[in-house]
Amino acid sequence: MAFIPEVPSDSTLVTVRALADFIDAPGYADDVRTEPGRTLKEALDAAVEWVETQIGPLDSAARDYTVYPDGRSLVLPDTHLLEVSAITAPDGSDVAVPDDVNRLAGVITFPARLRRGEWTVTATTREHGASVALAVKIIAAHLFDVKRGASSAGPRTDIFNPVGGDTLTGGSSGFAIPRRAAQLLAPFKRPRVFG
Numbered sequence: 001m002a003f004i005p006e007v008p009s010d011s012t013l014v015t016v017r018a019l020a021d022f023i024d025a026p027g028y029a030d031d032v033r034t035e036p037g038r039t040l041k042e043a044l045d046a047a048v049e050w051v052e053t054q055i056g057p058l059d060s061a062a063r064d065y066t067v068y069p070d071g072r073s074l075v076l077p078d079t080h081l082l083e084v085s086a087i088t089a090p091d092g093s094d095v096a097v098p099d100d101v102n103r104l105a106g107v108i109t110f111p112a113r114l115r116r117g118e119w120t121v122t123a124t125t126r127e128h129g130a131s132v133a134l135a136v137k138i139i140a141a142h143l144f145d146v147k148r149g150a151s152s153a154g155p156r157t158d159i160f161n162p163v164g165g166d167t168l169t170g171g172s173s174g175f176a177i178p179r180r181a182a183q184l185l186a187p188f189k190r191p192r193v194f195g
Contacts, residue, residue, distance in 0.1 A: 090117025
């Protein structure tokens, strides 16, 4: 079973202005075409992209998912869905959404075995809140500080401790996602049966 990942969304959960305020540099958000505003936006974009690979889309919106059947089921890469509104079979025909839709797990079960091929499911994802927004800010601030060559020594050292080998990113050496961000994202993590 596999799925084709969607392009990361332009999230409004965390804006460049919110990130600039978070790092106590509100002037950096004024012009994202010049340094350091451009670098701040790049750091935010990278953080949002990485977080979306871990937990799915950040904002609630209808999205198309391309998935392959597993027997009688279509398993989406995202959970806690608000709605499944459309399903398209591999031949392009519209299929009625069955009664057996587990929105919490992201699983759609049909009465009969499904034919092979790429199925398209349109589903509305949940919107994330404060924990995810804070994690995005922590990661983006870390990426921004690394880009500027800032040291992580000092009062904010605990924010930038690397993640250990048994958490979201794996590995225990080299560049990693800050531990606090990984802990905030852990409850929302996508199932890893995909990809």
